[in-house]
Amino acid sequence: MIKLLAGAGIASWLCFTPASVNAFAPDLPFYKKSPIATKVSGVVKDAKGDPLPGISVLVKDTQRGTTTDGSGSFSIDVNEGETLVFSATGYAAQEVKVGTQTTLAITMQNQNASLDEVVVVGYGKQKRGEVTSAVATVKQENFTKGFARDAGQLIQGKVAGVAVTSASGDPNATTQISLRGTSTLMASQQPLILIDGIPGAINTVAPEDIEAIDVLKDGSAAAIYGTRGTNGVILITTKKRGSRASSVTYEGQVNVQTIARKMKFLDAAGYRRGIQEGVFPANFDKGTSTDWLDVVSRDPVSQTHNLSIQGGSATTNYVASLNVRQWQGFFKRSENEQLIGRADLNHIMFDGKLKMNFNVIGRNRNYFAAPNYSYIYRQAIIRNPTDSVYNYAGFYREDPNGYNYDNPLRPIEEVDGETTVNEMRYNANVVFTPIKNLNVKLLLSTVKLTSLTGYAENNKHRASETSRRTGYASRGTDYSRDNLLELTGDYTRSFNLHRITLLGGYSWQSVTAEGFGAANSNFPTDLYSYNRLQSGDALLLQNNTVNMSSYKNNHKLIGFFTRANYVYDDKYMLMVSIRHEGSSKFGENYKWGNFPAASIGWRINRENFMQNASFINDLKLRGGIGITGTVPSDPYMSLISMNYNSTNRFLYNGQWIQPIEPVRNPNPDLRWEKKTEYNIGLDFAIWKNRISGSIDLYQRRTRDMLYNFPVPVPPNLNGSTMANAGEMKNQGIEVLINTQVYQTRDFEINSNITWSYNKNTLVSISSDERFKLANPFFDAGHTGEPIQLITHRVQVGQPIGNFYGYKSVDIDNAGKWIIEGVDGKPKPIADAKNEDKKILGNGVPKHTAGWNLGFRYKRLDLAVNMRGSFGYQILNFQRMYYENPTVKEYNMLESALDKVYGKTRLTSPLSYVSYYIEDGDHWKIDNVTLGYNFSTSKVKFIKAMRVYASALNLAVITGYKGLDPETGRLGMDPGNDNRDKYPTMRTFTLGLNLTF
Amino acid sequence: MYMKKQQLFSAIYLAMGVTLMLGSCTKLDEEVYDQVLETSFNPTENDIPSIIGAAYTPLRTVMVGWQGDFDLQEEPADVIVTPVRPNGWYDGGTYQRMHRHEWTPTEWQPVNAWNENFRGVNTVNRILSQINEGSIPVTTGKEALIAELKAARAFYYSQLVANHGNVPLVVDFKDTARPKQATQVEVFNFIEKELLENIPMLSEKNDNSTYGRMNKWAARATLARLYLNAQVYTGTAQWQKCIDQCDEILTKGPYVLEAAFKTNFITTNNTSKELIFAVPFDEIFATQNSIHMKTLATAHRNVLDLTGQPWGGNCAVPQFIDTYDPDDTRMKDTWLQGEQRNVRTGELILTYTKAVPSIENTGFFEGFRIGKYEIKAGARSGLSVDYPVFRLAGIMMMKAEALLRSGKPDEAAVLVTNVRKRAFLGSPAKATVTGAQLQLGSSYRYGWQNTDGTIAEFQGGADIPYGRMLDELGWEFAAEGQRRQQLIRFGVYDRKIWFNHRPKNDGKKRYLFPIPQVELDKNPNLQQNADYR
Structure with a gap:
C-alpha cells in the first residue's frame, strides 16, 4: 500500500509542478572524471585567535568535506580551482578559492544576524535574507540555559508573539504555547509541532537534543500546512551530524526545587486566635499543630543526563543520543522518569545523487499518576492546622461530616499506580538528486504511541471506606498510530540575476487511536494492587465500580501543495504557495479546501539610493497574506451516529434494555475554519550588525469559526450543534531587537528584547443564518462547587477572556457586599439582578515582553532571561474561596480576617465578585545561569568542558496575591487561577557539559 | 541527450502508471469503529x-x-x-x-x-x-x-x-x-x-x-x-x-x-x-434517583453504611412539620427525624432536629430529611425506588x-x-x-x-x-x-x-x-x- 501511495504521490507532484518536469532537461553530471587532487591543510581560528574545533570544511558543490579537530586544524584533498567553504553555526561562512597554496589560515567572524543563516520553513530551508514571511529562529546557542522541561522552555521570552507559559509545577506537565492570541473558539489552540518534519509534541525530543527551533508565525508561512497552520507552526530540528566533528558529548544536570510562593493560610497558632475571636467554634481545636503542605510535600531533587555521539565520514555519518531523566515533583511520590533514545543515520551515495536518512526516536516515560495532586493541594491548604494526620490508634483522621474534605496524605499513601508511555518514531527519507538543483524527496514515517496505566486504591483508602468496598483497581491502555507519507520535489535555478525555487508535494496522513480499560473493586487483599483485576468481587456484586470500556477512531489528512520562490538580484523576492487539502473530519459537503499564500520582500538597502547609508547592513520590507485552517479536535463530528446507552436504560417488560440514542446534532456542512492573515514586517541590521531585529504588524481574521453553537430546542434534540458560524480578529505588533551592546576579546554584552501586543476581537458568532443568536454572547468558565457561577462572557465586539459578574465596590456595616448596579449606583448584593453584571476585566495579557541578557568575561558567562506580561486580570480563586471568614469548616487565608475595604470583616457567603479579580501584570526574572568554559586546548581527550549553575523562576515582581501570575491563556476562560493546582516551583540547577 | 530522454520517459511512465492509483489516495471516508452510523443501522x-x-x-x-x-x-x-x-x-x-x-x-x-x-x-x-x-x-x-x-x-x-x-x-x-x-x-x-x-x-x-x-x-x-x-x-x-x-x-x-x-x-x-x-x-x-443524596447529611452514610457520600442539602420547613396530626403515621413515613443509629451496631451517629434557623445559615443536622423513599442499608448514590x-x-x-x-x-x-x-x-x-x-x-x-x-x-x-x-x-x-x-x-x-x-x-x-x-x-x-x- 505504501508503495502504491508513494507512486501516486509522485504522480500528483508531477501534476502540480509541471515546471519541474522541464527540470529534467539539463545535462546530468553523472559520470564526471575527477582531476588530480592536492592536499590543503590549515588552522581555523575565531576573531579572538582561539582555535575553532568542529568547523565544517566542504569543497563547494561536492559532498567532499571534513571538519576541524580539537586544535582547529584540518586537511583535505582539493582540486585546483575548487572552492572551500568554511562554515559553522554562529559564524559567517567563508569561501576560499584554492589556488596553488597548500596551507590556509582562516579567521571566522561571529555572525549574529547573518543573512545567509539558514531558516527552516515548511518543507524546506531558506536563507534568512530571502525570507518574506514572519519566521523566527532560535538556535541552540540562544536557547535558555539550565533546566528546561521541554522545547517550549528553550524559547520562552525569545520569540516575539509566542507566549510560552508553564503554569504548573507538575514534573509531567508541558509548557503551553500561544501564538498571536486566540484565533479559534473550539479547535485546539496549540500550534502544529513538527519534529524534523513529522508531527509530534513539544516534549517529544529532549531539549538537549535540539539544534534549532523555527516558528512560522504568519499565515503566508504557515499556509503550506493548510488546515493545521492556523495556530502557527513550530519546527524543531534535532541535532544532525551536519558540520560538527566526531565527538562524544555528555551533558548532565542535577536540580533541587522549592515552592515558588506559598499562600498565607492560618497556621495552628493563627487558627487558635481565630477560635478566640469566635471565627471558629471552640471545639474545632483538635489539639495539635500540623503544616499540611509539609505533610504532603518534599524537597524534590531531579537529574538529567544526556549522552550523544556523532561521527562517520562525509558520506556515511550518524548521531545517536541517550537522554535519561529522573524528575521528582514537589508532592510526595510525584515523579517523571523518562528515557529517550535517538539515532540518526545518513548515507550519501552515487556521488551525492542519493541521500538517505534514517531516524529512530524511542521514548519511554514512567510516572506515578495515581493521585489527583491538584485536589490534594486543596485538601492540604484547607485542612484544620490544629488537626493531626493520624489518630491515637494510628488511623488517618477524617471528619465524617466533611464534604470534599479529605485527609490529604491518604490519597498519596494508600494508592498504587504507574503510567508507562512508550513512543516509537521511525522515519526514513530518501532524497534523489538526478540533476543539479533538483531534489525529489520521499519521507515515510510512523509514530506509535502506547500507554499502559495501572491504578489501585487499597483497603485503607478513604474511598474504600466511604464506598464500602475493599479496594479498587483499574488498568487501561491506549494505542495510537500516526502514519505519514510525503513526497516532495524542489528545483532551484539561477540565471543572471534571477533565482527560482519550485516546490511541489503530496502528503498523506492517517491517525488511528484506540484503547481499552477495565476496573474492578472489592478485592480479597491489597497485595494484588492492579495486577489481578479478576480477583475483585464487584462483578459478582453487580457493583457499579466494575467498569469496562474501549474505543477506536481514525482520521485522515491528505494534502497537495506547491510553492514557488523567486528572487531578483537579492533585492526583490516573491513567494507564492497553495495547499489543496482534505480531512476526513469534515462533513460530506466540504471535504476539501484550498489554502493559498503569497508574500513579497524588498531589500531596500540594496537599492542604489541606499548606497550612502553604509551603516545599514540590512533593511528588508516584507509583506504577506496567507490562508490557513483549523480542524475540529474530534473525528466524526459531522456524522449522524447513534450509540446504545448502558447507564440510562429503559425498563422494557421487566428487563433493563439499552436504548439507542443519537450522539449529537449532525452537521453535514461541517468544514474547516479559515483564517486569513496579513503580515507586514521590517527586518533591519545596522552598525555592522551591532543592532538588528525585526518589526511585524499583523491582522488575522478567522472566519467560519467552529463552535458548539447553541441551537434552539426544539426543533433540535441537543441544545448545541458543532458548526461554522463565527468570526474573530486579532491584530498585533511584534518587535525583536538584538544588540551587541559591548564586544571586546574578553568582554561582551548581548541583549535580546522581544515585545508583542495583541488585540483580540470577536467579530461575530452568528454569521450563518441557521446559527443566529438573539443575543451576541455566550458564557464560559465556571467557579466550581459551591459558588457555581459562570466566570466569563464571550461577547461580540469584545475580546475573548472577559470576566463577567458583579462589580463589588464597597461593603456595608453588616459585612455584606455592595455592588455597582446597572445604573452605576451602589446597591446591596442581596438586591443584585442579572443585568447588574458587568465586564470585570480580561484574562489575556495584552503585552508580552522578554529581555534576555548575555554577559561574557573571558571564559565566564552569565545569562539572564526576564519576561513579563501586562494588561490583564486574574480571578484569584484561592482568595475567592478561602478569604471568607463565614466558611468555618475549612481553613482560611490570614487575610480572611482582615477588614474588607478597610471597613469590616466579610459576612457575605462565598461569592464571585470583582474584589477577587486582580491585575496580573508581572515581570519575572525567570532564568539566571552562570557558566564557565574551561580551556581544554592542553587536555588531550577533552574538546570542551563547561560547568554552570542556574536558577529558574527566580523572582517575580507583581502585585498579584496568588501563587503565580502566569496563568493559562488558552480556552474561553483565561485568567482563572483555579484553587486546585500543582504550584509552580523555583528550580536551582548545577550542570556539566563535556565533549570528548 | 540520452539521459534526458531516459528521465523524461521514466517520469511519463511513473505518471501514467500511478495516476490509476490516485483515487485511493484522495479517499477521505471516515472509518468509524465505536459509533453506530445511521447509514449502517438497519433495525429489525x-x-x-x-x-x-x-x-x-x-x-x-x-x-x-x-x-x-x-x-x-x-x-x-x-x-x-x-x-x-x-x-x-x-x-x-x-x-x-x-x-x-x-x-x-x-x-x-x-x-x-x-x-x-x-x-x-x-x-x-x-x-x-x-x-x-x-x-x-x-x-x-x-x-x-x-x-x-x-x-x-x-x-x-x-x-x-x-x-x-x-x-x-x-x-x-x-x-x-x-x-x-x-x-x-x-x-x-x-x-x-x-x-x-x-x-x-x-x-x-x-x-x-x-x-x-x-x-x-x-x-x-x-x-x-x-x-x-x-x-x-x-x-x-x-x-x-x-x-x-x-x-x-x-x-x-x-x-x-x-x-x-x-x-x-x-x-x-x-x-x-x-x-x-x-x-x-x-x-x-438507571441511577439518577439521588433524592437521598441531596437530603441526607454527609455523616448519614455511617447510619446506613451507604456506599455514596451524601451531599446534605434540603430538608423540611418546620412550619409544615407542625401541621401534622401527631397520630398521622405519614409524618414518620415521610420525614427522617431524631436520632439516627447505625443499622448494624446501633451506635448513635447523628440527630436530626426540626429547627431550621434560616435559609442563609443552617447546621449539618438541622431540619427533618426526606425519608419517604426507602434508603436501604448500603444504598448507592442512585436509589432503586421508582x-x-x-x-x-x-x-x-x-x-x-x-x-x-x-x-x-x-x-x-x-x-x-x-x-x-x-x-x-x-x-x-x-x-x-x-x-x-x-x-x-x-x-x-x-x-x-x-x-x-x-x-x-x-x-x-x-x-x-x-x-x-x-x-x-x-x-x-x-x-x-x-x-x-x-x-x-x-x-x-x-x-x-x-x-x-x-x-x-x-x-x-x-x-x-x-x-x-x-x-x-x-x-x-x-x-x-x-x-x-
Missing part, C-alpha cells in the same frame, strides 16, 4: 424496544434529575427548603432565589425542565418520523405504538404547560425551522386533543409490558391532572371533566389502594398495586378536590377519608374527615420564621378556601413534586409568607417560570412570559 423488529426506549429515558432527568422537576416543584413551595449549610448549598443563591420567587430566566431548574422535556418531545417526534418513513419496520401493533408515543409526548407537554406555559408545539421532526410559540391555551388544547384521540388505542394492561410506560390509565391520569389545573392554565375550570377521567380509572382501572402507605415508596415499589405511572429507577441501570407520578390515592384526591370545588364536599370527604385510613391505623376515629372540615382553612401557620423558630408577621391559613384540602394534599403528597401546583390552585403561592419567603405583591403571580434566556437568545420567535418582560 427486535430493535424496536431499544428505539422507543429513548422516548422514555428522558423522564428520569425530567422528574428527579439534578435540579429537575422535583426541585422545580418543591423549592418554590412551603414544604421543602434548601438552606446554606456548613458544606455549601449557597450555589450562587439559586435555592434562595427559588424560595423567594426571584428566579431569573437563567435559573437552572426551569432551564433544565425545558431542555429535558423537549428532549422527550423531540425524541418522540424522531421515532414517529422513522416509523412513518418505514425505517423502523413495525409490522404488528403499529397503531398502538404510535398512540403510546403520542401519549408520552402529551405527558412531556403536560409538564411544559404547567411550568413554562407558552411553549412551541412541535410535532414534525423533519421541520427544522425555528418553531413558533404557542399560547398556554393552545398547548392545553393540544394535550387534551392528543390524549383523547389516542387513549382508545392504548393498552389497558397493568403488568410488566406497560410498567413505566403510557397505558390507558396513565394517559387518563395525565388528562385528569390537566383538567384539575385547567383553571390555572386556561382560566376555565374543568372540574367535571377531571371527575370523569378519575372515574374511568377508579371504576375500570386495575389499581387498588395499598394497605400500607410505605409500599408505594419502597425499593421494590414496582410491585405496588397503587402505582399508575412511575418512572423506573435502578441503582445500576418515582411515582400518578398513584391511585392521587386520582382519589384529584376527584375529591374537583368534587369539593363543584360544591360536593361530602362526596369529597368520603374519598379523602378513604385515603387517610391507612395513616391512622392506631386511632381510626381520626381518619374520618367531613365535608364541612374540608371547607375550613389550613392549619399551616403562615408567617415569617425567625432564626429562633418563632413566627413573625403571622398570617396563618384560616382564610384559605378549602385550606384543609390543601393540608390533606400536603400530608399525602409531601416530597412528591406536587406542592407548587397545589399552592397555585389554592391561591397560596403568591399571597402567603412562609419560612424565609415573602410574597412579592407586585402584580405578578409567577405561576409560570420564565422561558429560558438561552432559548430566547437562540429562537427569535419566542417571547418571554408576561411576568418576566
Whole structure:
C-alpha cells in the first residue's frame, strides 16, 4: 500500500509542478572524471585567535568535506580551482578559492544576524535574507540555559508573539504555547509541532537534543500546512551530524526545587486566635499543630543526563543520543522518569545523487499518576492546622461530616499506580538528486504511541471506606498510530540575476487511536494492587465500580501543495504557495479546501539610493497574506451516529434494555475554519550588525469559526450543534531587537528584547443564518462547587477572556457586599439582578515582553532571561474561596480576617465578585545561569568542558496575591487561577557539559 | 541527450502508471469503529424496544434529575427548603432565589425542565418520523405504538404547560425551522386533543409490558391532572371533566389502594398495586434517583453504611412539620427525624432536629430529611425506588378536590377519608374527615420564621378556601413534586409568607417560570412570559 501511495504521490507532484518536469532537461553530471587532487591543510581560528574545533570544511558543490579537530586544524584533498567553504553555526561562512597554496589560515567572524543563516520553513530551508514571511529562529546557542522541561522552555521570552507559559509545577506537565492570541473558539489552540518534519509534541525530543527551533508565525508561512497552520507552526530540528566533528558529548544536570510562593493560610497558632475571636467554634481545636503542605510535600531533587555521539565520514555519518531523566515533583511520590533514545543515520551515495536518512526516536516515560495532586493541594491548604494526620490508634483522621474534605496524605499513601508511555518514531527519507538543483524527496514515517496505566486504591483508602468496598483497581491502555507519507520535489535555478525555487508535494496522513480499560473493586487483599483485576468481587456484586470500556477512531489528512520562490538580484523576492487539502473530519459537503499564500520582500538597502547609508547592513520590507485552517479536535463530528446507552436504560417488560440514542446534532456542512492573515514586517541590521531585529504588524481574521453553537430546542434534540458560524480578529505588533551592546576579546554584552501586543476581537458568532443568536454572547468558565457561577462572557465586539459578574465596590456595616448596579449606583448584593453584571476585566495579557541578557568575561558567562506580561486580570480563586471568614469548616487565608475595604470583616457567603479579580501584570526574572568554559586546548581527550549553575523562576515582581501570575491563556476562560493546582516551583540547577 | 530522454520517459511512465492509483489516495471516508452510523443501522423488529426506549429515558432527568422537576416543584413551595449549610448549598443563591420567587430566566431548574422535556418531545417526534418513513419496520401493533408515543409526548407537554406555559408545539421532526410559540391555551388544547384521540388505542394492561410506560390509565391520569389545573392554565375550570377521567380509572382501572402507605415508596415499589405511572429507577441501570443524596447529611452514610457520600442539602420547613396530626403515621413515613443509629451496631451517629434557623445559615443536622423513599442499608448514590407520578390515592384526591370545588364536599370527604385510613391505623376515629372540615382553612401557620423558630408577621391559613384540602394534599403528597401546583390552585403561592419567603405583591403571580434566556437568545420567535418582560 505504501508503495502504491508513494507512486501516486509522485504522480500528483508531477501534476502540480509541471515546471519541474522541464527540470529534467539539463545535462546530468553523472559520470564526471575527477582531476588530480592536492592536499590543503590549515588552522581555523575565531576573531579572538582561539582555535575553532568542529568547523565544517566542504569543497563547494561536492559532498567532499571534513571538519576541524580539537586544535582547529584540518586537511583535505582539493582540486585546483575548487572552492572551500568554511562554515559553522554562529559564524559567517567563508569561501576560499584554492589556488596553488597548500596551507590556509582562516579567521571566522561571529555572525549574529547573518543573512545567509539558514531558516527552516515548511518543507524546506531558506536563507534568512530571502525570507518574506514572519519566521523566527532560535538556535541552540540562544536557547535558555539550565533546566528546561521541554522545547517550549528553550524559547520562552525569545520569540516575539509566542507566549510560552508553564503554569504548573507538575514534573509531567508541558509548557503551553500561544501564538498571536486566540484565533479559534473550539479547535485546539496549540500550534502544529513538527519534529524534523513529522508531527509530534513539544516534549517529544529532549531539549538537549535540539539544534534549532523555527516558528512560522504568519499565515503566508504557515499556509503550506493548510488546515493545521492556523495556530502557527513550530519546527524543531534535532541535532544532525551536519558540520560538527566526531565527538562524544555528555551533558548532565542535577536540580533541587522549592515552592515558588506559598499562600498565607492560618497556621495552628493563627487558627487558635481565630477560635478566640469566635471565627471558629471552640471545639474545632483538635489539639495539635500540623503544616499540611509539609505533610504532603518534599524537597524534590531531579537529574538529567544526556549522552550523544556523532561521527562517520562525509558520506556515511550518524548521531545517536541517550537522554535519561529522573524528575521528582514537589508532592510526595510525584515523579517523571523518562528515557529517550535517538539515532540518526545518513548515507550519501552515487556521488551525492542519493541521500538517505534514517531516524529512530524511542521514548519511554514512567510516572506515578495515581493521585489527583491538584485536589490534594486543596485538601492540604484547607485542612484544620490544629488537626493531626493520624489518630491515637494510628488511623488517618477524617471528619465524617466533611464534604470534599479529605485527609490529604491518604490519597498519596494508600494508592498504587504507574503510567508507562512508550513512543516509537521511525522515519526514513530518501532524497534523489538526478540533476543539479533538483531534489525529489520521499519521507515515510510512523509514530506509535502506547500507554499502559495501572491504578489501585487499597483497603485503607478513604474511598474504600466511604464506598464500602475493599479496594479498587483499574488498568487501561491506549494505542495510537500516526502514519505519514510525503513526497516532495524542489528545483532551484539561477540565471543572471534571477533565482527560482519550485516546490511541489503530496502528503498523506492517517491517525488511528484506540484503547481499552477495565476496573474492578472489592478485592480479597491489597497485595494484588492492579495486577489481578479478576480477583475483585464487584462483578459478582453487580457493583457499579466494575467498569469496562474501549474505543477506536481514525482520521485522515491528505494534502497537495506547491510553492514557488523567486528572487531578483537579492533585492526583490516573491513567494507564492497553495495547499489543496482534505480531512476526513469534515462533513460530506466540504471535504476539501484550498489554502493559498503569497508574500513579497524588498531589500531596500540594496537599492542604489541606499548606497550612502553604509551603516545599514540590512533593511528588508516584507509583506504577506496567507490562508490557513483549523480542524475540529474530534473525528466524526459531522456524522449522524447513534450509540446504545448502558447507564440510562429503559425498563422494557421487566428487563433493563439499552436504548439507542443519537450522539449529537449532525452537521453535514461541517468544514474547516479559515483564517486569513496579513503580515507586514521590517527586518533591519545596522552598525555592522551591532543592532538588528525585526518589526511585524499583523491582522488575522478567522472566519467560519467552529463552535458548539447553541441551537434552539426544539426543533433540535441537543441544545448545541458543532458548526461554522463565527468570526474573530486579532491584530498585533511584534518587535525583536538584538544588540551587541559591548564586544571586546574578553568582554561582551548581548541583549535580546522581544515585545508583542495583541488585540483580540470577536467579530461575530452568528454569521450563518441557521446559527443566529438573539443575543451576541455566550458564557464560559465556571467557579466550581459551591459558588457555581459562570466566570466569563464571550461577547461580540469584545475580546475573548472577559470576566463577567458583579462589580463589588464597597461593603456595608453588616459585612455584606455592595455592588455597582446597572445604573452605576451602589446597591446591596442581596438586591443584585442579572443585568447588574458587568465586564470585570480580561484574562489575556495584552503585552508580552522578554529581555534576555548575555554577559561574557573571558571564559565566564552569565545569562539572564526576564519576561513579563501586562494588561490583564486574574480571578484569584484561592482568595475567592478561602478569604471568607463565614466558611468555618475549612481553613482560611490570614487575610480572611482582615477588614474588607478597610471597613469590616466579610459576612457575605462565598461569592464571585470583582474584589477577587486582580491585575496580573508581572515581570519575572525567570532564568539566571552562570557558566564557565574551561580551556581544554592542553587536555588531550577533552574538546570542551563547561560547568554552570542556574536558577529558574527566580523572582517575580507583581502585585498579584496568588501563587503565580502566569496563568493559562488558552480556552474561553483565561485568567482563572483555579484553587486546585500543582504550584509552580523555583528550580536551582548545577550542570556539566563535556565533549570528548 | 540520452539521459534526458531516459528521465523524461521514466517520469511519463511513473505518471501514467500511478495516476490509476490516485483515487485511493484522495479517499477521505471516515472509518468509524465505536459509533453506530445511521447509514449502517438497519433495525429489525427486535430493535424496536431499544428505539422507543429513548422516548422514555428522558423522564428520569425530567422528574428527579439534578435540579429537575422535583426541585422545580418543591423549592418554590412551603414544604421543602434548601438552606446554606456548613458544606455549601449557597450555589450562587439559586435555592434562595427559588424560595423567594426571584428566579431569573437563567435559573437552572426551569432551564433544565425545558431542555429535558423537549428532549422527550423531540425524541418522540424522531421515532414517529422513522416509523412513518418505514425505517423502523413495525409490522404488528403499529397503531398502538404510535398512540403510546403520542401519549408520552402529551405527558412531556403536560409538564411544559404547567411550568413554562407558552411553549412551541412541535410535532414534525423533519421541520427544522425555528418553531413558533404557542399560547398556554393552545398547548392545553393540544394535550387534551392528543390524549383523547389516542387513549382508545392504548393498552389497558397493568403488568410488566406497560410498567413505566403510557397505558390507558396513565394517559387518563395525565388528562385528569390537566383538567384539575385547567383553571390555572386556561382560566376555565374543568372540574367535571377531571371527575370523569378519575372515574374511568377508579371504576375500570386495575389499581387498588395499598394497605400500607410505605409500599408505594419502597425499593421494590414496582410491585405496588397503587402505582399508575412511575418512572423506573435502578441503582445500576438507571441511577439518577439521588433524592437521598441531596437530603441526607454527609455523616448519614455511617447510619446506613451507604456506599455514596451524601451531599446534605434540603430538608423540611418546620412550619409544615407542625401541621401534622401527631397520630398521622405519614409524618414518620415521610420525614427522617431524631436520632439516627447505625443499622448494624446501633451506635448513635447523628440527630436530626426540626429547627431550621434560616435559609442563609443552617447546621449539618438541622431540619427533618426526606425519608419517604426507602434508603436501604448500603444504598448507592442512585436509589432503586421508582418515582411515582400518578398513584391511585392521587386520582382519589384529584376527584375529591374537583368534587369539593363543584360544591360536593361530602362526596369529597368520603374519598379523602378513604385515603387517610391507612395513616391512622392506631386511632381510626381520626381518619374520618367531613365535608364541612374540608371547607375550613389550613392549619399551616403562615408567617415569617425567625432564626429562633418563632413566627413573625403571622398570617396563618384560616382564610384559605378549602385550606384543609390543601393540608390533606400536603400530608399525602409531601416530597412528591406536587406542592407548587397545589399552592397555585389554592391561591397560596403568591399571597402567603412562609419560612424565609415573602410574597412579592407586585402584580405578578409567577405561576409560570420564565422561558429560558438561552432559548430566547437562540429562537427569535419566542417571547418571554408576561411576568418576566
